[in-house]
Amino acid sequence: MIARIDEERVRQVLQDLVRIPSVNPNFEGGVPERDVAAYVEAFFARLGLSAERREVRPNRPNVIGMLPGMNPDALGLLLEAHMDTVQVTNMTIEPFGANIEDGKLYGRGACDTKASLAAMLTALEWFVMNNVKPPVPVFLAATVDEEVNYLGVLDVLQTERRFAAAIVGEPTELHTVVAHKGVVRCEIETIGVSAHSSKPEEGLNAISGMLKVIHHIDNVMNDRLRAITHPLVGQATLCVTEIAGGVAPNTIPERCRIKIDRRTIPGEDSEQVWCDLQTEMAQFEAFDEKLKVIVHPPFVIDYAMHTSPDSEIVRMLTAAAGSKIGTVRMLGVPYGTDASKLARAGIPSVVFGPGSINQAHTKDEWVELKQVALAAEIIADTMMGFGKR
Numbered sequence: 001m002i003a004r005i006d007e008e009r010v011r012q013v014l015q016d017l018v019r020i021p022s023v024n025p026n027f028e029g030g031v032p033e034r035d036v037a038a039y040v041e042a043f044f045a046r047l048g049l050s051a052e053r054r055e056v057r058p059n060r061p062n063v064i065g066m067l068p069g070m071n072p073d074a075l076g077l078l079l080e081a082h083m084d085t086v087q088v089t090n091m092t093i094e095p096f097g098a099n100i101e102d103g104k105l106y107g108r109g110a111c112d113t114k115a116s117l118a119a120m121l122t123a124l125e126w127f128v129m130n131n132v133k134p135p136v137p138v139f140l141a142a143t144v145d146e147e148v149n150y151l152g153v154l155d156v157l158q159t160e161r162r163f164a165a166a167i168v169g170e171p172t173e174l175h176t177v178v179a180h181k182g183v184v185r186c187e188i189e190t191i192g193v194s195a196h197s198s199k200p201e202e203g204l205n206a207i208s209g210m211l212k213v214i215h216h217i218d219n220v221m222n223d224r225l226r227a228i229t230h231p232l233v234g235q236a237t238l239c240v241t242e243i244a245g246g247v248a249p250n251t252i253p254e255r256c257r258i259k260i261d262r263r264t265i266p267g268e269d270s271e272q273v274w275c276d277l278q279t280e281m282a283q284f285e286a287f288d289e290k291l292k293v294i295v296h297p298p299f300v301i302d303y304a305m306h307t308s309p310d311s312e313i314v315r316m317l318t319a320a321a322g323s324k325i326g327t328v329r330m331l332g333v334p335y336g337t338d339a340s341k342l343a344r345a346g347i348p349s350v351v352f353g354p355g356s357i358n359q360a361h362t363k364d365e366w367v368e369l370k371q372v373a374l375a376a377e378i379i380a381d382t383m384m385g386f387g388k389r
């Protein structure tokens with residue numbers, strides 16, 4: 001049986017979702033995900049499906065619904081999509097209007113990633129409405145906080161449940177993403193000696209020291225990273241993204257801090273990357289014993305992911321996508337998603353969804369409705385095949 005999902009129904013659900021603000025509270029104008037969670041909870045209740053609500057932070061609950069499978073004891077398939085969006089500052093369209101023009105639905109989260117959530121919800125609804133059971137139970141986790149700290153997906157991993165595989169909803173234009181980069185972000189600080197700027201020789205300038213560090217990062221270290229590559233995601237990268245230092249125009253600065261962003265590729269160990277940075281920076285102290293260079297512990301660590309093309313979820317999803325849209329591509333992407341956390345917990349995971357990452361976070365975010373309906377059908381067909389013996 002092949003699922004046929006009505007574009008009109010997908011439109012309704014996506015419009016409902018976009019019209020409920022859920023800007024991650026860490027961003028300007030934040031609104032906790034509570035109301036989207038309540039919508040998802042009511043959606044499951046109306047279908048007669050059980051759902052668990054888990055308060056990850058106050059007013060920021062995950063909702064995990066379950067569609068029973070023919071084999072109730074089998075490990076389930078997890079569908080996961082985040083409910084939070086980025087800020088709406090400087091948008092040129094009505095962010096929560098969900099207006100439609102030329103088959104495109106506009107609004108914050110329309111593409112990233114309420115389109116995926118709408119596709120998953122309507123796929124589940126199709127099974128209930130048509131009285132069809134998938135081979136194994138299917139869980140849909142609508143999660144909080146993907147855009148900042150991944151608190152939602154990490155909480156899903158705290159539950160008792162174990163999953164056979166996961167599809168993480170993000171805009172991939174219906175391609176199957178099997179690999180992505182990870183990231184390590186930390187601060188590097190130089191500490192010198194402050195002095196009156198009329199007698200600079202009595203001090204040690206932390207900003208000048210930092211310039212040497214930055215030069216080393218941009219030239220020597222980045223050159224070396226060119227050799228660290230992966231066929232699907234490309235090369236590891238390192239860049240300086242913020243700088244701060246000095247206290248007054250007439251004082252030799254004692255301290256200077258930078259933030260760095262190091263993108264890792266599958267196979268690299270994030271903790272090891274941090275250790276290597278420390279070793280690398282130690283040489284500056286050997287250069288000049290008065291200058292201290294501190295590599296602070298990472299404030300963000302996320303892991304790279306690579307799921308085997310032979311795993312069942314990749315085979316099922318690409319087969320389902322192939323029969324709907326013809327050409328199927330298995331891709332790697334440079335950005336991170338919730339999938340790497342699931343993969344690290346041993347759950348074979350892929351990233352899949354309607355819309356393009358080029359529209360995510362933009363001032364006029366939109367998604368093509370036809371693609372959302374196709375995504376729903378591809379997800380439903382995958383549910384139908386996964387775990388079948």
Ligand SMILES: [Zn+2]
Pocket residue numbers: 082112113146170171
């Ligand atoms: Zn997203």
